[in-house]
Amino acid sequence: MDDQANPKPAEWHGAKLDFKESMSYGDYLGLDRILSAQHPLSPNHNEMLFIIQHQTSELWIKLMLHELQAVRRHIKDSNLPPAFKMLARVARIMDQLVHAWDVLATMTPPEYTAIRPYLGASSGFQSFQYRELEFILGNKNANLLAVHEKSPEAHAILERELHAPSVYDEAVMLLARSGLAVAPERLNADWTRPTVADESVKAAWLQVYQDTEHHWALYELAEKLVDLETAFRFWRFRHVSTVERIIGFKTGTGGTTGASYLRKMLDVVLFPELFALRTAL
Numbered sequence: 001m002d003d004q005a006n007p008k009p010a011e012w013h014g015a016k017l018d019f020k021e022s023m024s025y026g027d028y029l030g031l032d033r034i035l036s037a038q039h040p041l042s043p044n045h046n047e048m049l050f051i052i053q054h055q056t057s058e059l060w061i062k063l064m065l066h067e068l069q070a071v072r073r074h075i076k077d078s079n080l081p082p083a084f085k086m087l088a089r090v091a092r093i094m095d096q097l098v099h100a101w102d103v104l105a106t107m108t109p110p111e112y113t114a115i116r117p118y119l120g121a122s123s124g125f126q127s128f129q130y131r132e133l134e135f136i137l138g139n140k141n142a143n144l145l146a147v148h149e150k151s152p153e154a155h156a157i158l159e160r161e162l163h164a165p166s167v168y169d170e171a172v173m174l175l176a177r178s179g180l181a182v183a184p185e186r187l188n189a190d191w192t193r194p195t196v197a198d199e200s201v202k203a204a205w206l207q208v209y210q211d212t213e214h215h216w217a218l219y220e221l222a223e224k225l226v227d228l229e230t231a232f233r234f235w236r237f238r239h240v241s242t243v244e245r246i247i248g249f250k251t252g253t254g255g256t257t258g259a260s261y262l263r264k265m266l267d268v269v270l271f272p273e274l275f276a277l278r279t280a281l
């Protein structure tokens with residue numbers, strides 16, 4: 001038999017090699033769209049890093065939002081075990097994003113300066129997913145919706161999130177449903193405002209921590225939230241440190257004072273009572 005005249009179909013360790021008729025890896029993941037979405041504007045080699053670092057961060061933020069929306073529903077339904085699993089996942093995603101700054105930190109000031117004129121006024125400050133993440137965790141700021149007016153879909157998502165109770169608001173409502181005393185004003189708070197520390201909530205969490213055996217699920221919830229906030233703080237810190245390393249104290253492309261604005265954001269506390277109560281333990 002002449003192999004050249006009658007070639008055998010290609011074979012490699014039994015792997016399926018013919019995808020003319022069936023869905024492949026790239027089809028499933030929409031890789032043609034994802035991998036053709038990198039369009040450097042400058043002639044500089046390093047812009048690809050800058051673009052991919054932002055795009056991958058946005059993908060991870062998308063997953064965090066997906067998880068946190070489910071977390072909020074589960075807490076609302078007093079169904080904590082799945083919420084624990086998801087909160088752990090979100091904290092690990094955030095940890096991973098903290099380490100991702102190491103990659104971006106390989107960009108030097110002259111490398112960034114070569115790109116900066118091409119960025120115009122665009123900045124992570126305008127990330128609607130990041131703003132949604134802040135909102136779902138309770139750091140509401142109605143003023144920032146204006147940034148998204150040109151994108152009705154993003155604006156509507158943020159508007160809805162602004163008015164919804166945050167993950168932490170749901171945790172506070174669960175405290176009350178569990179028989180702990182929470183002030184009615186806190187339970188009927190204006191959800192469009194950022195979380196404000198409340199004495200009754202602090203006292204309720206304190207009871208949880210002082211009798212963990214009795215309140216084990218709430219105790220576990222509290223610690224999962226502390227894990228998440230801690231990871232988020234590290235992310236903010238690595239952002240500002242990387243920014244200082246790359247642009248020093250120049251203003252940001254988004255128009256703020258740059259590193260000093262980001263330093264102020266380090267003071268944001270998402271779950272204030274969970275940190276305050278520790279002094280009393």
Ligand code: HEM
Binds near residue numbers: 057127256257258261
């Ligand atoms: C060389 C890299 C980077 C520089 C120099 C930089 C710089 C800045 C600056 C100066 C701001 C303040 C707003 C402004 O005036 O622009 C900012 C905000 C922001 N950046 Fe970056 N950034 C960098 C990378 C990233 C990456 C990789 C992400 C990931 C998504 C990111 C996400 C954000 C977000 C979400 C904000 C808004 C923070 C807030 O309002 O609290 N940045 N950035």
